[in-house]
Amino acid sequence: MAPVVDTLRLTAEEASSLLERREVSPAELRAAYHDAIAARDGELHCFLRTVDEPGGDGVPIAIKDVISTKGVETTAGSRILAGYVPVFDSAVAEKVKAAGLQLLGKTNTDEFAMGSSTENSAFGPTRNPWDPSRVPGGSGGGTAAAVSAGLAPWGLGSDTGGSIKQPSALCGNVGLRPTYGSVSRYGVVAFASSLDQIGPVAKTVRDVALLYSIVAGRDPRDSTTAELPETPQLPEGDSLAGMRLAVPKQVGALEAIDPGVRSAFEGALELARELGAEVRECDLPLSYRYGMPCYYLVAPAEASSNLARYDGVRYGLRTSARSYDEMVERTRDDGFGPEPKRRIMLGTYALSAGYYDAYYVQAQKVRTLLIREHREALEGVDAIVTPTSPTVAFPLGDKTADPLAMYACDLLTIPSCLAGLPGLSIPCGLSEGLPVGLQLIGRQFGENALFHVGHALEQALGFDTVPTRWRT
Ligand code: GLN
Numbered sequence: 470m471a472p473v474v475d476t477l478r479l480t481a482e483e484a485s486s487l488l489e490r491r492e493v494s495p496a497e498l499r500a501a502y503h504d505a506i507a508a509r510d511g512e513l514h515c516f517l518r519t520v521d522e523p524g525g526d527g528v529p530i531a532i533k534d535v536i537s538t539k540g541v542e543t544t545a546g547s548r549i550l551a552g553y554v555p556v557f558d559s560a561v562a563e564k565v566k567a568a569g570l571q572l573l574g575k576t577n578t579d580e581f582a583m584g585s586s587t588e589n590s591a592f593g594p595t596r597n598p599w600d601p602s603r604v605p606g607g608s609g610g611g612t613a614a615a616v617s618a619g620l621a622p623w624g625l626g627s628d629t630g631g632s633i634k635q636p637s638a639l640c641g642n643v644g645l646r647p648t649y650g651s652v653s654r655y656g657v658v659a660f661a662s663s664l665d666q667i668g669p670v671a672k673t674v675r676d677v678a679l680l681y682s683i684v685a686g687r688d689p690r691d692s693t694t695a696e697l698p699e700t701p702q703l704p705e706g707d708s709l710a711g712m713r714l715a716v717p718k719q720v721g722a723l724e725a726i727d728p729g730v731r732s733a734f735e736g737a738l739e740l741a742r743e744l745g746a747e748v749r750e751c752d753l754p755l756s757y758r759y760g761m762p763c764y765y766l767v768a769p770a771e772a773s774s775n776l777a778r779y780d781g782v783r784y785g786l787r788t789s790a791r792s793y794d795e796m797v798e799r800t801r802d803d804g805f806g807p808e809p810k811r812r813i814m815l816g817t818y819a820l821s822a823g824y825y826d827a828y829y830v831q832a833q834k835v836r837t838l839l840i841r842e843h844r845e846a847l848e849g850v851d852a853i854v855t856p857t858s859p860t861v862a863f864p865l866g867d868k869t870a871d872p873l874a875m876y877a878c879d880l881l882t883i884p885s886c887l888a889g890l891p892g893l894s895i896p897c898g899l900s901e902g903l904p905v906g907l908q909l910i911g912r913q914f915g916e917n918a919l920f921h922v923g924h925a926l927e928q929a930l931g932f933d934t935v936p937t938r939w940r941t
Contacts, residue, residue, distance in 0.1 A: 473497050476505045477619035477935045481676040484528045484622050495526040499571050502529050506573070506620045513596045515615035518542060519574035527569030530680075531621035533612050534575040535582050536667065537656040538562045545658040546578040546590040546608075549804025550785040559656025560691065561625060561667050561684045568683045573621050576611030580806045581776065582632055582660045584608050585878035588869055589808045596865070597640060599903055599936040603862040606636030606878075612670050613640040617936060623671035623680055627657060629664045630764050631857075631882030634894040637670055638857035638906020641896045641934055643923070644670045645677045646882075648914050649889035650695045652681075653688035661771035662693075664764075664886055672934045674895060674923040678703050681916060695914075702917045704924035710745035712922055714738075714909075715850045717753040725859040725880055729900025734856045737897035737907050740929050741854075746922070751846035751853060756884035759835050764883045765876060766819050766832035773816025776809060811872065836887050843888040843910075851918045855881050857894040857906030885910040893919040896932040904932075 473493050474484070487493045493501075503521060510516055517534050520541055532538060535545045537555040539562070544550040558566065566572075579589035587595040587610030595610040597603040598618040605614040609626035613636035616624055626633040628646035637644025645668045652667045659665060669680035682701035687694045716738065720726070726734075742748055781787040781800030788799040805813070819828040846853055859880055868874040885892050890910055897907035907926070911919040933940070 474501050476501055476622070477939055479622060480672050481528045481622040482673070482679065488527065495571065499529050499573070502573055502621060505618070509618050510620060512601055513598060513614055513618055514593055515576055515595050515611045515618065515620055516574040517544065517577050517592055517611070520572050524571045525566060525569035527571060528622055529573045530565055530570040531573050531576050531612055531615045531624035532562065533609050533624065533626045534578050535627050535658040536561060536625060537658070538572065538575065541572070541575060543575065543658070545582070546580045546592065547804065547806065547809065548591045548786060549779045549800070553785040555656070557656060560653035560688045562656065564684050565625070576609070576615055576624060578611055579608035579808065581658065581772070581809050582608040582627055582629055583772070583808045583812055585631065585635060585875050586868065587611060588865065589806060591806050594865060597862045599641065600862065603864050603903070604639070606639035606858070606862065608632040609636045609670070613637050613642060613644065616640070616642050616670050616672060617934065623669060623676050625667055625684070626670050627665055627667050628886065629660050629768060630886050631879035633668045633670060634882045634892050634906070634908060635858050635878060637894045638896070639862040639904065641904030641932070641936070642670060642672055643674050643677045643896070644668065644894045645681055645916070646886065646892045647681060647685060647916060648891040650693050651685045651697060651914065653691040653694050655688055655690040659775040661768040662775065663771060664768060674893070674920055674927050675703050677893070678920045698914050699917055702920065704920040706921070707925050707928045708745050709741055709922060709925050712746045713850045714741055714746050714748045714852050714854050714922070715751035715846060716748065716854055717756070717846065718750045719753055719757050720855050723757060723859070723880070725877060726856060727860045727900065730856050730858070730860060730905050733898030733900055733905035734907060737926060737930065738854065741926060744925055744929055751850065753842055753846055753884065755835070755838055755842055757880060760839060760884035760887060761876060761880060763832045763835040763839065764887060765815070766828050767836060767887070769812040769816035770819045770829050771816070773813045773820065776813055779804065839884055840888045843885060843890060847912050851911070852922055853910040855908050857881060857908040861900050861903035861905060881908060889913065891916050891919060893923045895923045895927055896934065897930055898932065902937060
């Protein structure tokens with residue numbers, strides 16, 4: 470019997486209209502995705518666990534395993550949370566359920582979302598659907614790979630310094646890191662609270678805008694959320710007339726950017742001009758120089774504080790011992806992998822008396838400068854454009870022995886995260902047969918402008934999101 474739908478191509482919007490017209494039932498649709506998971510997830514390992522119980526009657530969805538789901542184990546990719554079953558839903562899980570979406574499962578992530586390749590997951594890496602010998606990016610490699618492989622029409626990820634944008638770029642789909650404060654973090658396993666944001670991943674900009682409209686908005690349980698000044702709009706139209714884009718002049722000199730990535734990026738800029746956009750230059754002199762060191766002080770400092778709650782008493786794993794102190798020590802030693810341990814040490818050091826002013830306070834000052842420099846660069850501009858990732862997907866194992874090389878993957882995504890600004894990554898072509906991402910950085914709460922530019926470019930680019938090896 471022919472499958473009811475082709476999950477490799479079906480968008481969430483199409484799935485929703487099939488359901489509306491009753492051409493497919495909610496159960497048939499869910500079964501089609503579970504069949505795809507059964508066929509391809511053995512190779513890819515996008516899911517840490519799947520859920521197959523009738524939930525809502527809407528479009529299925531995959532959710533990154535840092536997001537708490539009531540009654541469904543949530544581990545954040547860490548052994549220390551193995552066996553932890555939340556007794557409540559995160560705000561975003563509540564919202565997607567209220568919208569009728571059916572949970573397909575929880576997707577793989579670097580442990581506590583710390584990483585850029587999903588290789589730091591305590592439960593084994595995810596593979597890139599375009600080339601399984603390569604990484605899907607990270608930390609949200611599970612969600613991004615699942616969407617590209619047709620294992621879910623869309624999904625939710627979390628982005629602290631690039632974990633939605635970078636895996637979307639490496640897997641050839643669309644990912645949005647929303648403005649800080651537009652989506653509730655209630656019930657999300659905290660990594661670095663002043664940076665973490667939840668956002669959508671999908672095959673099209675319209676799907677991303679739709680899922681964003683479902684999860685965004687103020688939540689009294691997360692005091693950093695705000696009322697959205699504009700209602701999220703589903704983008705239409707294919708013209709960029711009147712839109713102003715700016716390319717940071719530093720991007721031209723960054724040696725880390727691969728020539729193939731650069732040429733796909735430049736091709737997309739040319740297309741933007743043809744669609745009527747004005748493309749100018751902007752200046753972000755501090756961002757690419759100090760963004761990374763600033764992030765690797767602020768994020769580990771916050772992580773060291775957030776991760777202090779894993780003590781073997783309240784959640785997940787507990788290693789038995791003769792005394793309380795020994796139990797906590799052993800649980801942490803057994804439960805945390807090398808990357809969280811490294812971050813806890815870096816963060817504790819940066820926050821310790823005597824070093825606090827030299828490191829943490831200094832990093833906060835730099836962060837303020839980056840906020841200002843982005844604000845200036847965005848004056849009279851709708852979006853800043855850069856490649857999302859300096860390279861295409863790299864082979865598994867390539868950077869695992871060199872943490873600094875892994876950290877460098879987020880060179881282009883980190884500065885705007887520190888500035889709290891929204892970023893949309895769309896696929897803009899191939900290099901070496903692998904997807905290249907284009908990053909659009911908007912003003913605070915400027916998501917609608919990003920959707921508009923992203924959608925028009927997406928139409929003109931005509932990128933095929935189905936990995937080459939599965940095209941028929
Ligand atoms: N790769 C970056 C890190 O390891 C960003 C991760 C993220 O956004 N969660 O911290």
